[in-house]
Amino acid sequence: MSPDFAGTPDRRGTDSTKWARYAPDVLPMWVADMDVAVAPPIAAALAERLQHPVFGYAAVPDRVRQVIADRMATRYGWAVSPEDVVLLPGVVPGFNMAARALVPAGGAVHYHAPAYPPIRAVAAHWGLRDAPLPVEAGAGAVMARDDVFLLCNPHNPSGHAFTRPELEALAQACLSAGAWIIADEIHCDLLFDGRRHVPIASLSPEIAARTVTLMSPGKAFNIAGLKIAFAIIQDAALRDRFQACRLGMVDQGSGFGLLAMEAAFTQCDAWLAALIPQLQANRDHAVQQLQRLPGLRVAAPEATFLAWLDLREAGLGPDPARVLLERGRVALNAGPDFGAPGFARLNFGCSRESLDEGIARIAACIPS
Ligand SMILES: Cc1ncc(COP(=O)(O)O)c(C=O)c1O
Incomplete structure (x- = not known):
């Protein structure tokens, strides 16, 4: 049971965000999903559910919360109770609900910059103060009581996986200030x-x-389109505050998402274990090739299938992704959307053939 990037059918014509946004001659290497078929048990669980032709509102079975609690124990040595688990349709609604629940008017949302665009948008959604700090600054935020630190770990777009000492320092800074952590x-x-x-x-x-x-x-098992995520909140009062911020608008996720998640978490660890070395090999290949290009700097990400390209010296201006799209017909995410002019983000969760084609298109745009 191994992921097969090369054998995955062409995604054109599947109404995929990644593949439908641009003209057919553009190679998409942007939004964060992978060009790989899901693990067979996920496809089988969905196919079996399709045998019953009614798709009304789904309930969250107790066993799903138990599966999540068990996974936290086995993968991270983290003791979580099933009651601590709150099902959601996505992580983005989750961090918005949490910011709404936790931070009083006038409070601040701290986070590491550059940042995933929906993280940059949180403070403005809820009338809070936007307080980015460089990812290199680690725990260096100046926080007030009831501010929140919205940590993204592993970090998108830098690919940094925070170490235990880094997390301890950050958590200590939040506790000392009386700030919350999302x-x-x-x-x-x-x-x-x-x-x-x-x-x-x-x-x-x-x-x-x-x-x-x-x-x-969604990311590791490539099921982002099935709309399923969860929060773990171990303090009961905090969990109630969070739940109240569904505001009647955020449901518990789709029935297909719940089924796919259960299959992923109970039957697909061998597939995931085989995915990591494939992504790591793609990472190493991409970094090696890209580093050769004049004016392009890239550090090997420690996690994620995303590489953060520093193109400030490459002569492509403040929005290199735009130039790469127009001239090179390759679509990356634009650095300015992450608060970083001169940068672009490349998704290497694809076949080696696509990766090489993408790198060649980038290379063709960079003046030597
Ligand atoms: C850091 C981060 N958070 C959240 C999301 C999206 O989460 P969801 O689709 O569950 O809302 C992404 C997707 O790229 C992401 O990179």
């Missing part, structure tokens, strides 16, 4: 070079009591 850990199953993910809430009960953790099978 932990977007959506990329937690995609760490390279033998690294192990550490959920920040697993560090201590005191930290867990101040933290809303958000995870999803």
